[in-house]
Amino acid sequence: MRFEIITIFPGFFSGFLENGILRRALAEGLVEVGVHDLRAFTHDRHRTVDDRPFGGGEGMVLKPQPIAEALAALGVEPRGPKAQPEESTECQGTTSVAPNSPLHEERALAPAQDRPTVILLSAQGRPFIQAVARQIASMDRVILLCGRYEGVDERINELYCDFELSIGDYVLSGGELAAAVVIDAAMRLIPGVLGNEASSEFESFGAADAAITTDAEGVPRSQHGSGGLLDYPHYTRPAEFGGLKVPEPLVNGDHQAIRRWRREQQLRKTLANRPDLLENAVLSKEDCKLLDAIRKIQPACIDTEWSKS
Ligand code: SAM
Numbered sequence: 001m002r003f004e005i006i007t008i009f010p011g012f013f014s015g016f017l018e019n020g021i022l023r024r025a026l027a028e029g030l031v032e033v034g035v036h037d038l039r040a041f042t043h044d045r046h047r048t049v050d051d052r053p054f055g056g057g058e059g060m061v062l063k064p065q066p067i068a069e070a071l072a073a074l075g076v077e078p079r080g081p082k083a084q085p086e087e088s089t090e091c092q093g094t095t096s097v098a099p100n101s102p103l104h105e106e107r108a109l110a111p112a113q114d115r116p117t118v119i120l121l122s123a124q125g126r127p128f129i130q131a132v133a134r135q136i137a138s139m140d141r142v143i144l145l146c147g148r149y150e151g152v153d154e155r156i157n158e159l160y161c162d163f164e165l166s167i168g169d170y171v172l173s174g175g176e177l178a179a180a181v182v183i184d185a186a187m188r189l190i191p192g193v194l195g196n197e198a199s200s201e202f203e204s205f206g207a208a209d210a211a212i213t214t215d216a217e218g219v220p221r222s223q224h225g226s227g228g229l230l231d232y233p234h235y236t237r238p239a240e241f242g243g244l245k246v247p248e249p250l251v252n253g254d255h256q257a258i259r260r261w262r263r264e265q266q267l268r269k270t271l272a273n274r275p276d277l278l279e280n281a282v283l284s285k286e287d288c289k290l291l292d293a294i295r296k297i298q299p300a301c302i303d304t305e306w307s308k309s
Helices: 010-017 021-027 065-074 102-107 128-135 154-160 178-189 254-273 275-280 285-297
Strands: 002-007 033-038 118-129 139-146 163-166
Touching: 002 010, 002 065, 002 118, 002 178, 010 021, 010 033, 010 178, 021 033, 021 178, 033 285, 118 154, 118 178, 128 178, 139 178, 163 178, 254 275, 254 285
Parallel strands: 002 033, 002 139, 118 139, 118 163
Antiparallel strands: none
16 A cells, blocks of 8 residues: 655654654555655745635645645546535534444545545544544555645645544644554554554454454464453563562463453443443443443543543
């Protein structure tokens, strides 16, 4: 699969591309990344990429012309404006589609036919979640457009972008970090990139048990597919550190006991830190019983000052 990044800071990506799993994936040809300097598509002496906003207000806006030329150089032509949603007299303040529901993902990732998928990184985008990373990992060619300043002229979004993605509810100073996040999360899901394929199945937001077929023959599995939950805690040697021992079930060699303990921890951690994930998680009857028992002794979410603001 190939990623193309359009940015005014191409140098930003050098460290990112030269380390860890991504470096190996690039060397092995499993992933390709092209970094394109937006200023190379300007025609004035100052290589101007931005201009003042119509209507006044703070900051500058990335001009449409250099971006359109950069996209044309990558073989992407405008498609015509996106259809506007039908006008409704009803209040649109709430949505009936939960941000992490499968329906939401389908809408977010309407397939782009015969052309690369063009993604605009934006704080106003749909949430970038693991299911979206999985979809991106299955695509052939993805163009990531990094905004700066107040953002990108909206006509670029209208004419070229398949969807906008946000990596979280905060505002970054540019889309480069977000593009790096999207590439990192997606490329490790491409078959062959991780040394051990099972690693991307047995982790937070992963598949349900039924969808995993990686059991070693004859050995009971000591892990659970998360089924949309958070991962369980991990430990390594030494068996005792800082006065804390590794939990007993992990050291006695009983795979079933390890598996039970890990599932309980997944449920505990998800309930404590991300109770919203439980709504769409794949839970067995046993999980539900366990969850009810945990709920009786553990509050649903850690209450902090910042979570209230
Ligand atoms: N005026 C914009 C707003 O209020 O939504 C913020 C623009 S931000 C300073 C500049 C660029 O950073 C954006 O165009 C986008 O590419 C990127 N960016 C900022 N926050 C982001 C986020 N949460 N996810 C993805 N990209 C983000």
